[in-house]
Amino acid sequence: MAQTVKHGGGVRSIKVPIPDNPLGHTLVYVVDTDRGPVLIDTGWDDPTSWDTLTAGLTACGTTVEEIHGVVITHHHPDHHGLSGAVRDASGAWIAMHAADTAIVRRTRGTGPDRWFSYMRDRLTAAGAPEEHLALLRTPTRPRALPGFSPALPDREIVPGELLDLPGRRLRAIWTPGHTPGHVCLHLEEVHPAQLAGHGRLFSGDHLLPEISPHIGLYEDPDDDTVTDPLGDYLDSLERVGRLSPAEILPAHQYAFTDSAGRVRELLAHHESRLTALLALLAEPLTAWQLAERMQWNRPWDQIPFGSRNIAVSEAEAHLRRLVKLGRAETATGSAPVTYVAV
16 A cells, blocks of 8 residues: 555645665655646656555545646656656646756756766866776766656746646745755645644755755756856745745655744754865865765765765865855866865
8 A cells, every 4th residue: 555645635645665765755745626636746767666656646536647737846856757657647747947847858868978978077077086987987887877768848837926726826936956946836725734824835855854955066068157056055945934834745754844943954054064164175175075074974985886976066066155155265277176265
């Protein structure tokens, strides 16, 4: 039996598993509308995940064939992976923010070789050692990355506008940071349990009860623009804090209240981390060297290959923020690039 939860007011969730991932599952929300159920996210593209989703829909009193639409918080494969299969089975539309739709379109048109080449160049610039880079070379490179043929959305989620969900008031809140097109979805309706606050917020990965979401670089092999994902995320956190929703319905873990308190915790967490990184930057360090010295959920020598790439990306996002704030700078002419506190 699929794990489903009734959240009241025509909203239920299904725990859709993510294979071989410590997150365990994605919470896919089923929202009733006057034209049929709409999904918020779909889960990972995997046979077990698909079976769990369809069984969960049955437990919710509907079927995948009856899905009217799919609203995607962001393009990552544990959220968008099954969207195409849902559309094939039901004829449902798929909606996504334009910035993440651009990533989907680029991913579909960019082969794995281009991505591995881009990753190798970026990690070289970050100071990765040769034994790590060698794993990105043919034929020794790791298995293909997931999600190279994601479904192209049919509709654009426009920030600030209500989505076309008859009988519901669901407003898009643009919250870049985790991805450039991440959106939260504000259900502007009285809370079914009369909790104090302004409706409910489907928060995707932006606001989770116990996890600080990954803030890495906005990957684009063909764009050299220096973005500031961490700055985007912190601004987005404050925007969500001002909404004062009565309850948060996140894409992982569990529903929770006190969104303002959680926003304060995350803002404090990142400020503390930036301060700690400045102390490390008393001497010039590459992004790789900084990642080796940062605090993670396990020692660096126990972090696997793929997770090290993510950690270096997160280190670079924090470095970009420090540079933008004038608290760190790059060392002139260094290759790989080194950073030092100002």
